[in-house]
Amino acid sequence: MAARDIKPLVLYGIYPTANPVKVAIILEILNIPYELKSTDFRQCKEPEYLAINPNGRCPAIHDPNTGLSLWESGAIVEYLVDEYDKENTISFSSLHEKYHLRQWLHFQVSGQGPYIGQFSWFKWYHVEKFPSAVDRYAKETRRVMGVVDLGLKDKEWLVGGKMTYADICLVPWFFWAKRIGGDEWYAEQVSELPNFQKWWNKIIEVPKIKEFCAGIAQFDPSYVPKDVLDRLNNKTA
Known part of the structure; x- marks a missing residue:
């Protein structure tokens, strides 16, 4: 998928807490377009967000290119690398x-x-x-x-x-x-x-x-x- 064809991902996060920052850095370094939806501590417990992440924590993402919503920062990082780091910029395939x-x-x-x-x-x-x-x-x-x-x-x-x-x-x-x-x-x-x-x-x-x-x-x-x-x-x- 060419970079110009990638629809922006949505990153839900409380900035500047560590796990959302971790995901944002990966997105930035891999040049993945994204929109930050700033989420506060109260919003994390509201039904709209719990439908995305039943654990009520940040971060979470939604990728309109694949239709995938995902939470837990480690899983998100693995997904971003697997899906968008085909040139192994910050990863390896060996x-x-x-x-x-x-x-x-x-x-x-x-x-x-x-x-x-x-x-x-x-x-x-x-x-x-x-x-x-x-x-x-x-x-x-x-x-x-x-x-x-x-x-x-x-x-x-x-x-x-x-x-x-x-x-x-x-x-x-x-x-x-x-x-x-x-x-x-x-x-x-x-x-x-x-x-x-x-x-x-x-x-x-x-x-x-x-x-x-x-x-x-x-x-x-x-x-x-x-x-x-x-x-x-x-x-x-």
Whole structure:
């Protein structure tokens, strides 16, 4: 399908939260036309959106070119790469690299995002303050950074010698961790991770990544409305 023939996809997302940013960067780097439907925390629970994503979370997409609606950011990334990265710009078709890419993506969605998400929850939003919980998820975030550092040993990029979606998908959540912990905390965490630092300093200068992740750096925690926080804290139905 020629680029000029592609109808714009619809991306539903709360900007600048990490998972919608992750999908937006993939769309941008692959030059896939799309329309961002900015969705707030309340709209995610309304019937119109729940018909698209019964989990009531962002992101979700609709692709009018194939008629597919899809939610869960990892599934969305795999779909976009399979359907629109035929030239392997940020992917590989060879067996080992193909599955190593998926390995890192699965690590990101199961082992990186949830820990950093809990880091933000207990730091900013939980109705009761549990310093031990904040400390636990801060340490888990550091552990995840260490995994990436080991994965980059003697390598510039995680898979196959070039920047791929495996690298890209990790970046928004690490930006989120930096926003939660602060610059000084972040610098301390990566101080003994030379492979991570070298990779990070390179990838954050990629124009589309730099552009989209700038919003995360400026995120205001008070953006989440009180009634939404009450519901998330199980104070209301």
